Amino acid sequence: MNKIYSNRPLVVGLMRLEQLSSEELETLIKSCLDLGIDSFDIADIYCHHESEIKLGEVLKRNPSLREKMFIQTKCGIVQKEGEFTHYDLSYDYIQKATRESLARMNLSYVDSLLLHRPDIFMDADEIDRAFCDLKKEEIVSHFGVSNMDVSQIRYLRDSATLPIEVDQLQLGLGQCTLLSQAINVNNPEEQGLNNDGIFYYLKKHEMALQCWSPYQFGFFKGSIFNVPEMRNTQIELKKLAEKYQSTPCGIATAFLSSLGKNVQVITGSTNIDHIKESLAGTKIVLSKADWYELFASTGHLVP
Numbered sequence: 001m002n003k004i005y006s007n008r009p010l011v012v013g014l015m016r017l018e019q020l021s022s023e024e025l026e027t028l029i030k031s032c033l034d035l036g037i038d039s040f041d042i043a044d045i046y047c048h049h050e051s052e053i054k055l056g057e058v059l060k061r062n063p064s065l066r067e068k069m070f071i072q073t074k075c076g077i078v079q080k081e082g083e084f085t086h087y088d089l090s091y092d093y094i095q096k097a098t099r100e101s102l103a104r105m106n107l108s109y110v111d112s113l114l115l116h117r118p119d120i121f122m123d124a125d126e127i128d129r130a131f132c133d134l135k136k137e138e139i140v141s142h143f144g145v146s147n148m149d150v151s152q153i154r155y156l157r158d159s160a161t162l163p164i165e166v167d168q169l170q171l172g173l174g175q176c177t178l179l180s181q182a183i184n185v186n187n188p189e190e191q192g193l194n195n196d197g198i199f200y201y202l203k204k205h206e207m208a209l210q211c212w213s214p215y216q217f218g219f220f221k222g223s224i225f226n227v228p229e230m231r232n233t234q235i236e237l238k239k240l241a242e243k244y245q246s247t248p249c250g251i252a253t254a255f256l257s258s259l260g261k262n263v264q265v266i267t268g269s270t271n272i273d274h275i276k277e278s279l280a281g282t283k284i285v286l287s288k289a290d291w292y293e294l295f296a297s298t299g300h301l302v303p
């Protein structure tokens with residue numbers, strides 16, 4: 001069983017920590033651990049390094065938290081003064097970025113390292129060497145990717161000594177093209193740009209499908225719970241929330257969790273009551289009829 005997702009249906013994302021002090025972050029982490037949520041997703045670039053720095057302050061103050069947590073970070077997006085410059089998945093960059101992340105977080109190792117986005121220049125043998133060296137030095141325990149398609153994962157796997165255990169992709173009611181591709185295989189209007197079967201590929205290879213921005217409409221266009229473009233879905237979420245004695249957020253989470261054991265939902269909320277709603281949602285299995293009705297409410301075709 002994949003250790004990353006086994007018994008970890010919900011991950012707390014630490015991308016939006018601008019408004020949180022490190023003391024508030026510590027309270028949030030402790031509350032999550034009390035609820036049985038031990039997985040936290042971060043990246044070197046979040047809040048221009050501040051997310052990792054704040055987590056580092058928490059762990060310095062309270063080192064006993066470390067062993068209770070599963071910490072996943074990412075590298076590969078290069079920024080200068082907070083602005084994107086390029087992607088870099090070279091051996092040297094992966095090594096350097098990982099060590100810098102560890103220093104910021106006051107850690108000797110991370111549980112999981114993801115390549116944040118594909119780099120057109122990436123070389124599978126070089127990445128394999130970087131992963132093997134980080135593993136040998138006991139700096140990283142597990143490896144994965146983010147925002148990659150089947151061809152890119154296959155390319156890396158063909159040279160990989162170590163398992164690639166995760167693909168982190170945007171997926172939720174407000175952005176579910178990859179599910180529509182799996183349902184509408186012979187409808188060109190529903191295919192999007194890249195119908196490569198990623199959904200079943202991850203399932204077949206027992207890789208975690210980590211859903212980022214599960215409650216965002218499109219690419220950061222607002223929350224699915226209140227944007228006008230998702231009125232039909234909001235009505236459906238309310239209806240199902242009553243039926244399953246849950247909340248709209250619980251049902252939006254169940255929409256993803258119901259897809260399989262390899263699915264992990266990454267909530268970006270730092271509000272513990274909202275996180276509780278997500279956690280409760282991971283325990284609901286929607287009936288097939290309800291799942292398809294909810295999917296159809298997004299405007300995607302159910303032929």
Ligand SMILES: NC(=O)c1ccc[n+]([C@@H]2O[C@H](COP(=O)([O-])OP(=O)(O)OC[C@H]3O[C@@H](n4cnc5c(N)ncnc54)[C@H](OP(=O)(O)O)[C@@H]3O)[C@@H](O)[C@H]2O)c1
Pocket residue numbers: 012013014015016041042116146147168169211212213214215216223225249266267268269270271273274275277278
């Ligand atoms: N790999 C990548 O390229 C990538 C890209 C983006 C993000 N990520 C990861 O994904 C995580 C989540 O991303 P995100 O923050 O964009 O996603 P999100 O969780 O879909 O969106 C967060 C928004 O949803 C709202 N929300 C959550 N639960 C709610 C509830 N019960 N009721 C009402 N509103 C609710 C939040 O409001 P409140 O704050 O008020 O709860 C917040 O405005 C990030 O932290 C990061 O770890 C990865």
